[in-house]
Amino acid sequence: MFTDAAPRKANRAQFLNSDRLKTLDLPRNARLASITELIERAMNSERGPDVRRACAEFLDAASSFYGVPVCGIRVLAARPLRVRERGTFELFGDYDPGTSMIRVWMRTAVRKKITSFGTFLSTLCHEFCHHLDFKKFGFANSWHTRGFYERAGVLYHHARGTPVKKLFWVPVAGGRWWIDWQRTNPGG
Numbered sequence: 001m002f003t004d005a006a007p008r009k010a011n012r013a014q015f016l017n018s019d020r021l022k023t024l025d026l027p028r029n030a031r032l033a034s035i036t037e038l039i040e041r042a043m044n045s046e047r048g049p050d051v052r053r054a055c056a057e058f059l060d061a062a063s064s065f066y067g068v069p070v071c072g073i074r075v076l077a078a079r080p081l082r083v084r085e086r087g088t089f090e091l092f093g094d095y096d097p098g099t100s101m102i103r104v105w106m107r108t109a110v111r112k113k114i115t116s117f118g119t120f121l122s123t124l125c126h127e128f129c130h131h132l133d134f135k136k137f138g139f140a141n142s143w144h145t146r147g148f149y150e151r152a153g154v155l156y157h158h159a160r161g162t163p164v165k166k167l168f169w170v171p172v173a174g175g176r177w178w179i180d181w182q183r184t185n186p187g188g
């Protein structure tokens, strides 16, 4: 998981704000966690319409908590072969800022294997955080900064009822960062 490089001029200040903003307010109840269980049950049954309904409920609840307009959701059986999300390829979902539409797919493009529930939920939270970048924080773009991944992780662990992991970042060429998964997930 790599971060984007900082823009040189335009929106550089916003990029740095996104990078620094490492946490999100969270609801003080278990509503998202209970909807997450519905998503998991629907995933296990492999019924697309049930998965879609549960994801929509999750996004409604999250949007209302964060005071942003609700975003749309499409759950697709398999990933389109080529998906470009603002210059990045994402494996399991995307977000269109023009239509506020999230798409997630239940199966991988090539082998048609079902996406693991953890990956699926983490994708949903990731795409919702793109929505928050535009609608809550008012950023002109939604970059994959360190802060972005931290915020998405905070939301994911809240939704799953698991403790937030400390992410270990390693600088790479071009002012970008990647997550050292061995240190982040020791033994896992």
Ligand SMILES: [Zn+2]
Pocket: 085, 090, 126, 130, 144
């Ligand atoms: Zn993304």
